[in-house]
Amino acid sequence: MIKAIFLMQADDSKGLLASAVDFFYGKGFNILHCQQHTDSYEQRFFMRIELDATQMSMTRKELEDGFSELACRLGFEWSCHWSDYRMRMAILVSKTSHCLYDLISRQLEGELSCEIPLIISNHPDMERVANQFRIPYYYFPIGDDKEAQEMKIRALLKRFDIDLVVLARYMQILSPAFTEEWKERIINIHHAFLPAFQGANPYLRAYQRGVKMIGATAHYASEDLDQGPIIEQDVVRVNHELTPNGLREVGKDCERRVLANAVKAHLEHRIIVYKNRTIVFTVER
Amino acid sequence: MIKAIFLMQADDSKGLLASAVDFFYGKGFNILHCQQHTDSYEQRFFMRIELDATQMSMTRKELEDGFSELACRLGFEWSCHWSDYRMRMAILVSKTSHCLYDLISRQLEGELSCEIPLIISNHPDMERVANQFRIPYYYFPIGDDKEAQEMKIRALLKRFDIDLVVLARYMQILSPAFTEEWKERIINIHHAFLPAFQGANPYLRAYQRGVKMIGATAHYASEDLDQGPIIEQDVVRVNHELTPNGLREVGKDCERRVLANAVKAHLEHRIIVYKNRTIVFTVER
Amino acid sequence: MIKAIFLMQADDSKGLLASAVDFFYGKGFNILHCQQHTDSYEQRFFMRIELDATQMSMTRKELEDGFSELACRLGFEWSCHWSDYRMRMAILVSKTSHCLYDLISRQLEGELSCEIPLIISNHPDMERVANQFRIPYYYFPIGDDKEAQEMKIRALLKRFDIDLVVLARYMQILSPAFTEEWKERIINIHHAFLPAFQGANPYLRAYQRGVKMIGATAHYASEDLDQGPIIEQDVVRVNHELTPNGLREVGKDCERRVLANAVKAHLEHRIIVYKNRTIVFTVER
């Protein structure tokens, strides 16, 4: 079955839901799934709708153009996605393998529906993993000129028609130009429960503060370090027995899980961003 | 604000969502919240819709009659609820106080929107708690004639216009006549993660089986012991250090929480039952 | 059974465990439970030992003096506690009842082994709760002279021979003199997952940051606001559906549970503080 997925948001007003539902119903679509959320604090309306688009009486362009007209009238910001397109995901890593292995194996098992055309790193260490799975590996050391290194990465992402960049423990701060160009298309995993322990060495600081749980946070990268919209978080209970290194080891599992869930939500077009918050619709399976 | 809440279900077919949304929109209602779920395994459609009914251009009866017509045509089973009616909840207990205290204090704090007109028990022990909160307490010992005791309870529930019966660790099996009369209106808390450890002494059996988590399950009481539709469950991690009594103590917190959440979902008209399963819609706050 | 509980800590060196165990064994005690932890990062040794003291061949003073000698030789900081003494706990509240109800009902059910001789507040609101349970209630409005108000509280705590002060959502900052006098004997509940959202309005800030879990933290009050040693934390998963008020409501349950667990650990002499961290030994039941 081919599905069309519409994500929309607008300032709240009467009749948004009914108008949108009516539009698709009027065009003869079977609505597979419809989720709506009104944020009463922000007076903002959000919606995700999933249509059976296997047999359409019009072209995709006609549908999108038709909806565009309605959206214009109702003030919707929106996007449309088609289930028969597999997104192309680039993975950036530094030296640790746990998130990398996890993402690749989930993609191979069909949990993450995407292509992984390349892996990029500022270190040579992970090439062995890339080779095991026959994924091209690009090694760009940082050296003296960080900007030049970043330009190479950005050029490569374009050349490979990448849709989503995943920072799977890529321990570098990206420039504002990079995050702006790839706004809401770069997912980073931070190894702490944000906004606690932003920045470097979160496990050591978690140890020193004596927290009883450690966490991980997946978020869209933005100009401000570790401050972009949060997509997913989880925690794991710890106790006094764990040294900073122990916390680091225990946290790996949490990082893997949180990053994979965030990437999955993005690939399934379940995320809408408003201000610095995300609406993440669950998906029926 | 006065709200009207409609719960509906039907065998799935095209256009159910659009028809329902259209009906309310056509009558001039602002739809506050709309949640829909299609169970693709059962081919069954479920929906909860919340309307602003503060200023209606018709009577409540007219609205319900109007919807009844549509429902008839589309095959909906449905119910309608009004937010200005406070449900009346009876609590049945035996000898332990933890769930009783918890329910009463949550009601006092406004977490549970209901009246508690009476507490009923087969033991005298909890009268002191009832007195503290000035809630009438009815003590019906079981003695030789369990049926007679149950008839007294059922009569009392009627006399007090009760809407919901909560078994807050009431350690008696109800007769089929009772559960049938109060179908989907009795909530029981079972002190185990059902279907594990149905029946008596779950904590001892959990100890003997050496499980690493214990749980609690809130469900609608049905004819078959511990087999009614599950509303809510939760677990807590345990280890080898806990004896059966230790498990019992640790489990209390889980029982409290699970029962309170289930009762809350019922009072807020968020539950639809189909076969032996519940759809529990979350509510926006 | 009467139990003696020893808590000890020292810079790590060879033979600490053996020496301590030997001491108690040599005096003829049955060791009910022995827990030891060496923090390899800090090179610090911690130990909790529980003895059967029902039939002792010496006085309590003799035992403590004897151990004091050993402790002096080995460099132990230590304390000794006797299970037949019920600690006296004062509860300080402002206007919300959820933690107050929870603590009182747990004490009544025997989950918290202590006396609650009084409740103190800067508002009159909670007097009704105190009355329900016939606990004396002291209302000290803050007015112009906060220091004077605090002096009254501190005098009262002395007069009532209080051992532990619990801030059950007491929305006032204590003076350094107060926290110093009651060092490691005041437990506060903060309604966020520290160190995230220190200070005021954590639920609003959690909403604005768009976190996917909210939490609560129980800690010993220290001079620096929300920075004392953490005893217990927990979180609850939330999503975009919750407004700041919704978060506040959902968080209550977490606050209750976390505070109760921290108080319980303190009452059972399971906590050792070192630097700004706690070692919380679990207890077998």
Add this chain to the structure above:
Amino acid sequence: MIKAIFLMQADDSKGLLASAVDFFYGKGFNILHCQQHTDSYEQRFFMRIELDATQMSMTRKELEDGFSELACRLGFEWSCHWSDYRMRMAILVSKTSHCLYDLISRQLEGELSCEIPLIISNHPDMERVANQFRIPYYYFPIGDDKEAQEMKIRALLKRFDIDLVVLARYMQILSPAFTEEWKERIINIHHAFLPAFQGANPYLRAYQRGVKMIGATAHYASEDLDQGPIIEQDVVRVNHELTPNGLREVGKDCERRVLANAVKAHLEHRIIVYKNRTIVFTVER
């Protein structure tokens, strides 16, 4: 650092802890970590002790013989393990790869300290995974003679000097002869929260029962299907949106995590079995 780890259990009596501690201290060992548990319900004593064995004044045999004498006198069942021996783990699989990938990648990242000399299967499907990691793959189809197939596996395990067998979703019931020969050395992952949903198709049955959480259980395989001693369990919250297939997908993550934790505990000699229960000591890191 080379460590010696002793696991011991005995019927409880006075002085067991002191005698054991004394023994090792008297031989000049630094005790790195000592954990003790007395099950007051079973009157059974359990202990794990970790020694620094880098510079010993005796041979390993002398130490073990010496302890054997003491153990004999005190009634200990015991075992001794040396940290410089890497256990050899065989993985058995059928057709799904998620646990297999997870175990291998954790071993490569150093989370699981062991060798993986071979993978065995009753299907050819997972050979591609084995090849990626250059691990020998043995494919034994079951055909008409299940006993013969099992004999081949058992022979192979011997030939490869295997210490631990992990059933990473190996969908076959092992014979009593096999489980007896490998008692407490076969770890199975069951895709349900045992004792709920023992046997086949747990996800379908979980759907039908309408549970609100699904789980996974790692246990030592015993003669009775899904009834061996439980090592580790975890659950994940689900709701009405998940079909049986959806539950299966969501459950994978839980299976991976639970199996990996159980295997890790076994490899680190942290598990003692008594009756049908496990004592799993945590380890300081």
